[in-house]
Amino acid sequence: MRQKLYIDGEWVDGEDFIAINKPYGMEKFAEIANASPEQVKRAINAAKQAQKTMKTMTNLERARILNQISVRLQERKIEAAEVIAMESGKPFKHALAEIERTIETYQFGAEEAKRLIGEMIPMDAALTGRGRVGYTIKEPIGTIGAITPFNFPQNLVAHKVAPAIAAGNSIVLKPATQTALSALLLAEIINQTDLPAGAFNVVTGNGTLVGDILVKSEEVDMITFTGSTVVGKSILKNAGLKKVSLELGSNAGVIITDGNNLERIAERCVSGAFSNQGQVCISLQRIYVLESLYSDFIRVFHEKTRELIIGDPLSPDTDVSAMITPKEQSRALEWIEEAQQYGAELVSGGIIEEEVLQPTILVNVPKKARLSCQEIFAPVVMVNKVSTLEQAIEEINDSIYGLQAGIFTQKISEAFYAQSHLEVGGVIINDIPTYRVDQMPYGGVKESGNTKEGIKYSIDEMTQSKLVVWNNS
Structure with missing residues (x-):
């Protein structure tokens, strides 16, 4: 089974491919495309263009898209669980439980999309605030590069994708190589929704190549990463001034x-x-x-x-x-x-x-x-x-x-x-x-990361507040 990349709403052939073996039995069961630098950059450009449309969509429109993802994943949940079991070695009953949680995660995303609000500022609490009204509005941060691990190949992806869509961002997803089939199944599902072409892209292949391009690209506004502390530190070092959200290691x-x-x-x-x-x-x-x-x-x-x-x-x-x-x-x-x-x-x-x-x-x-x-x-x-x-x-x-x-x-x-x-x-x-x-704030201190995930909290990370002040005097 040879897989393609998903870029700008289209399935794109790779120039070469990586074999994927089942962890249990080591039998080869798929090949995934090894994205070239040009293809990664094409995905970033597609996301950058689609973000303009995403920003103009209403909260209700984005909520409906997330509900569409949830419904279609529910229809394919057995297939999705079997893919996880084959590609990661996760026992089927645990894989099925992951899919049930993932369905719920997209539902949480739909609910939070409708609650995307800023706050009122009590301007007249200051000596010079008389006659002024102030408030904040939340705006999408832009194009997000998401780098995800193998251990929860649907639900940890959902914790990047759902809040990004809810907030009006576009995404380029680099899944773990071993579990890329789950991400590509998600791309099939999203391709059947009303999400604008280019707002969600999947680039598979060499982790260092794809990851480095995403991290260093000036067209990517934020990196969200779940994985090892060593890699997280490297991302933080190379990301420049873009926002970096890290969920890292533990020994709980x-x-x-x-x-x-x-x-x-x-x-x-x-x-x-x-x-x-x-x-x-x-x-x-x-x-x-x-x-x-x-x-x-x-x-x-x-x-x-x-x-x-x-x-x-x-x-x-x-x-x-x-x-x-x-x-x-x-x-x-x-x-x-x-x-x-x-x-x-x-x-x-x-x-x-x-x-x-x-x-x-x-x-x-x-x-x-x-x-x-x-x-x-x-x-x-x-x-x-x-x-x-x-x-x-x-x-x-x-x-x-x-x-x-x-x-x-x-x-x-x-x-x-x-x-x-x-x-x-x-x-x-x-x-x-x-x-x-999946709705609780989740994240650590020390070398366990610098962020909180959980849909509401990830949306906070994936938006930026704009202050608006009216002078009525």
């Missing part, structure tokens, strides 16, 4: 001080640590348990992990499958072995069987191990005991990242203490840090 942690609900807590922790093979920005990587609960938690957590079904992502029962590439699985295995060399103990997993890195639990992991201080992005989790809540919070804060953290507690005082002292962008009380719904 949870604290457990609640001993009455260990069965439920363990189930949630298994979900947080191993869903999508741990390839989630807020995947649960670090668990800190009060020492009085530690042994019981490890026992139950291990039991729940052993119940996971491992295998073909297209099977409806599969919970865990292959990571995105064999190279990434081998890297994760190196981190596991390194942690053991530093004194960590392996409770389960730690091996690759039938192409799949088995869900891995390590305990007593020292701080110098990469598993403790960096982002593994794999089905691997560490569990360490702590003596106090304060110690647990110190452990979580001892990180270059700060996306989300969770705490399970029955004491409101502990919840409020954690809320105040955890150095993260989001604190989840009585749940895992992997929890997210």
